[in-house]
Amino acid sequence: MNIKRLIPNLFTMLNLFCGCVALVFVANSRFDLGFYFVALGIFFDFFDGFFARKFGVSGPLGVQLDSLADMVTSGIVPAFVMYQMLYDIEFTQALSSYSKSESMTIFYTPFLGFIIALGACYRLAKFNIDTRQSDSFIGLPTPANALFITSLPLIMSFHLNEFWIEDLLNKWVLIGITFLSAYVMNAEIPLFSLKIKNFSFAKYKLQIFFLAISVLMLIFLQILAVPLIILIYVVLSILDNAFKLSKTE
Template identity: 60%
Template sequence: MNIKKHIPNLITLLNLFCGCIALVFVSKDQFEMAFFFVCLGIFLDFFDGFFARLFKVSGPLGLQLDSLADMVTSGVVPGFVMFKMMSSSSAAMSEGYLQFFPYLGFIITLGSCFRLAKFNIDTRQTDSFIGLPTPANALFILSLRLVLDYYSADSLMVFEILTEKWVLLVVTLLSAYILNAEIPLFSLKIKKFSFKDNALQIIFLLLSLMLLVFFQYLGIPLLIIFYVLLSVVTNKWLKK
């Protein structure tokens, strides 16, 4: 029995396990713990592919398992978090059609599902991404809820923005769109030990570290927005 060939799939299943735990914490409104387990799942998601390549055991089973695990950790969890945020914003609107409003948060889950299915058959995304990867989108959505917890006491504007149901709906729709948009995003992989060949990646990583140090949870959504905008600007500059 070749144990090595099962290690990547075991790591993928641990990613799925983290996603399931995160869902339990979201249901209990313990969003910081949910964020931790999503981060752990994303960390494991990186290493399942690493070990699959290391042991030369990549295959269609691992590809399908990876997407199914990501569907929970980076698809269902952020949709559930947005559902929770919308439920809080619509607490005083329990009658009529608005009682169903929070369920629109699961549009994020639908967009994530479509994104993952498309990724599996898209041969253009071997070295870079087209559309925002689901893990990055999950971190974006969960970090918004943590921003609400940690910054709303100091800023009424933050509280009003992140508890306004129509703002949350716009964020949800933009999230589902950017996941599947035909926007090439530069790869963060460093393949050659040369500053010239990796200047964009190195500069981005240094700026990312500064954002996280100075802004903490708020730095995460700012970082992801910056990543998308920088990719758009870079693509236009390369076309000239």
């Protein structure tokens, strides 16, 4: 048996395991531990591809396992987080009201959060058959979207007393984020890849700049930096595409 062939799949299974554990913590409203296990799963997800390329053992089985694991860690978990956030808001509103019609929304509105899972599923299936995404991405990768969504309840918790958090707690804002995330994952927006195959500042200056900014933001802003980093990633990609297009014209 070729041990090298098993190593990438082992990391994929660890990704899946982290996603399952994250689901349990989110179900118990431990959004902090849910976020950390999603981040750990994404860490394993990076290394399954790294070792598959390093050992030259990439194959169709690994591709399918990777997508199935990502569907849990980067698809189901963020969708469940959004469901829980919407449920908590609806339940709190229902407690302060005796209106039967308002309390009934607890059972319907939060399910919109699972639109994130639908968007992630479509994105992963499309990625497997899209030959254009070997060196870059088209649409926001599911791991990036998962980090964005799962960081939101932590921001709400850590910045609860700040005035702007009430806007973020608004259920309509969260529903808007839900639909937007499903769209951005599948939009025809080219995004630069963070895979640096050989150190060349001239070739990877955008990636190096982005990584440096991300590290500084994490140091100074901590959890608040996570969704901002994802937003900066998308904006930088759009600006880079516009710059490349202007050069070709």
